[in-house]
Amino acid sequence: MTIPATDNTSETAPSKSEAGITLEILRYIPGTHSEPTFQRFEIPYVEDWSMLDALGYIKDELDSSLSYRWSCRMAVCGSCGMMFDGVPKLACETFLRDYYPRPIRVEPLENFGIERDLVIDQEPFLEKLESVKPYIIDAMANAPSGKPGAPAGHERETIQAGENRQTPKELALFDQYSMCINCLLCYSACPQFGLNPAFLGPAAISLAHRYNQDNRDQGNADRAPALNEEDGVWSCTFVGYCSEVCPKSVDPASAIQQEKVRGATDWALSWLLPKGAR
Amino acid sequence: MSEAFETVHADVIVIGAGGAGLRSAIAAAQANPAAKVALISKVYPMRSHTVCAEGGAAGVVQAHDSLENHFNDTVSGGDWLCDQDVVDYFTHHATEEMVQLEHWGCPWSRKEDGSAAVRRFGGMKIERTWYAADKTGFHILHTLFQTSLQYPNIHRFDEFFCTDLIVDDGRCQGVIAIEIKTGDIKVFLGKAIVLATGGAGRVFRFNTNGAIVTGDGMSMAYRAGAVLRDMEFVQYHPTGLPGSGVLITEGCRGEGGILLNRHGYRYLQDYGLGPETPIGKPENKYMELGPRDKLSQAFWHEQRKGNTVPTPLGDAVMLDLTHLGEAKLLQRLPMICSLARHYVGIDPAKEPIPVRPAVHYTMGGIRTDIHTQTEIAGLYAAGECSSIGLHGANRLGSNSLAELLVFGKVAGEQAADHASRQPPCNNDTLLSFAKDKVAELTALREQKGTEKASRLRHEMAAAMEKAFGIYRLGDEMQTGLDTINELRARYKQVNVEDQSRVFNTEFLTTLELGSCLELAQVMATSALQRKESRGAHQRLDDYKTRDDEKYLRHTLMRYSPDGKPILDYEAVNITRSQPKERAYGAAGEQQNKQEGGS
Secondary structure, eight states, X not given: OOOOOOTTSOTTOOSSOSOEEEEXXXXXXXXXXXXXXXXXXXXXXXXXXXXXXXXXXXXXXXXXXXXXOOOOSXXXXXXXXXXXXXXXXXXXXXXXXXXXXXXXXXXXXXXXXXXXXXXXXXXXXXXXXXXXXXXXXSHHHHSTTOOTTOOGGGHHHHHHTOOOOOXXXXXXXXXGGGGOOOOOHHHHHOHHHHHOTTSOOHHHHHHHXXXXXXXXXXXXXXXXXXXXXXXXXXXXXXXXXXXXXXXXXXXXXHHHHHHHHHHHHHHHHHHHSOTTOO | OOOOOEEEEOSEEEEOOXXXXXXXXXXXXXXXXXXXXEEEESSXXXXXXXXXXXXXXXXXXXXXXXXXXXXXXXXXXXXXXXXHHHHHHHHHHHHHHHHHHHHTTOOOOBOTTSSBXXXXXXXXXXXXXXXXXXXXXXXXXXXXXXHHTTOTTEEEEETEEEEEEEEETTEEEEEEEEETXXXXXXXXXXXXXXXXXXOOGXXXXXXXXXXXXXOHHHXXXXXXXXXXXXXXXXXXXXXXXXXXXXXXXXXXXXXTOEEEOTTSOXXXXXXXXXXXXXXXXXXXXXXXXXXXXXXXXXXXXXXXXXXXXXXXXXXXXXXXXXXXXXXXXXXXXXXXXXXXXXXXXXXXXTSOEEEEEEEEEESOEEEOOTTSBOSSBTEEEOGGGEEOSSXXXXXXXXXXXXXXXXXXHHHHXXXXXXXXXXXXXXXXXXXXXXXXXXXXXXXXHHOOOSBOHHHHHHHHHHHHHHHSSSSBOHHHHXXXXXXXXXXXXXXXXXXXXXXXXXXXXXXXXHHHHHHHHHHHHHHHHHHHHOOSOXXXXXBSSSOOSOOHHHHSEXXXXXXXXXXXXXEEEEEOOOSSOOOOOOOOHHHHHHHHHHTTOO
């Protein structure tokens, strides 16, 4: 059997396959299938192949109807999250050799609606992300010559005044949380999100925390309502699996704990300080 | 029969939500808060290929640097095929865009005093590359995307795949798109359209590009009557991982990484880039900090001489970072460490990384004027899909992230302004035009053909790599072009097996293949006709040298319904830098001295 190299695999892929491996992939095409079912694919075993290479082989050679998201092949675009033997991972960074010779079970990310095959519905996450206002708030007030509450036309002047100072130490306070690639593995790992789809969840909270920790930002109060409501940080029961599966070591669990502390402190201060001083 | 479709109205339509598209959408939204900006992308914005850029973005910031230096580096780096008025505009506006991004929260790497740090980059005389560790594109993209969320007049259409521009009465007034989730067709009508759809590196087999980099926008514009310019200039990045082509940033060399052949010899000194600089003391424009075209060409020669290292994934040279030490590697190049570990099983702190050139960037694209305006009224283009005249025959590393910011903004502002001066669209004419296009689309989807798209794609990518690689030969190029033309004929018989509608990626990749084949033909024809060697277009036949008399010109390509592109040329805008020998290393220094330059 000849193995044509896929676009993103080696030209030196072996021309003869000695060994094979089995992938059991959850298939679901709305309008065609009444419910999701597993389909088995026997493919050649190539040591260098990532799961993405394997799926590419299936799509090009065995079944062109298999659908999944992918793009960068280098674990930064966040497209190819799926479950391998029940564990959420990026397909581009998961390798056949770590499973061989056992069959591998491939499913769409857990806790999300399935659009088709391995494609999940990401819209709920986009809404959560938007709700935490993941952008610098009131940056102009912090810019060298800026004035609080300045109108939008003021931007020009602040740009010419140059960049804000931010020491490596200040950067380190949020840098790690800015590494989130929105791959959603953490949502698949989160038992709370599984029980309560309204939970804001690990990635959205991490990104809120990223801006809250940024010395250029003054938006803590604007983000507090989303973070402190019932489905915000307090829903987290600190299982910590989100941090375990995160491919970028963002550690959402620590972000959530820190935001809990911030929320509790703000609440306590609200009793101690007169309104307006908070 | 044409299927029914929904119509969406907007003032400005931005196609593509990578760096250029997002910058454009924000600029348009700011310029006119009353305007409805539709931002359409075939993927969620954070999946766009900008995310893969690693090394940094250029903007002059140091006191001993100057805009003139950035201008000269860019123009000579581009082998004098740059439009110099455009380069001037670019250098004058790059730094303010870096500052703007900083104000929007981009986590630029910093110096101890809190000011933004800059690093060395290939072909740049003074350090001016702003960076966020080795994830600059990722951070720029996410900063822009997250910032865009606060503009209520930006309406996102994520995972909508655009297929055809709607042009009527000489004006571009809309686009046809497939909603991927449902397979339904939507027609977007607007007064100004910005194309920000990225490059076309996937035309080639071995590349650093994501799956989505298939030139859809270039092809759409071309078919609608816009001009494609300088498409023969395709950049090979000198350092991709063997096998996958995954990018290993030029920032590695900026930080002091060195390239070795199988004998442990720093071979670049044999290719006009020497003398050898001491390890740990990189010098700008010497050795590993030469421009990408020269470094990729040096690899080719080393391979011919048998000096490359055979690896299970193909021939490579070694990128040695071990002398930088683990601490610095983890601080400045953390992603490189992780990529090397995952994809070639190497710890760069202990062992050199095998690398080889891989297709990276399309210098050419949709021709625009300095205001990002294309040939078609109401149609603008920015970023890699465009050819505004900045990069010439070879782009310098860290100029493309800066470009998409500078000209993304221009495109957004121009489009908003244009839209505010247009009368409402004539719906009836546009919709009847759209109906015809939708009928073609439906016919392709339902076609019962004999050819398999994946097969055609592999053959195309292999043919392009063989005939239009780092070095090119006339007869090989002709064979390559013949192959592409055969594949185009076979594409007419393509069979889409998957007849379902929801998230039908087979149909979408078939459409992408159509775009790729269109562009492959344009690249091949442009290359064959350019009978000289310049920048990334190097020939080994009778045209080994640069020929300014005949070819100090941009190649233009226009679409013709008979399937043969129409070739033309236009002058390069030279304002003050007359073409001379491109010199790096000691030769460059010598040239500078003779001219009394600094």
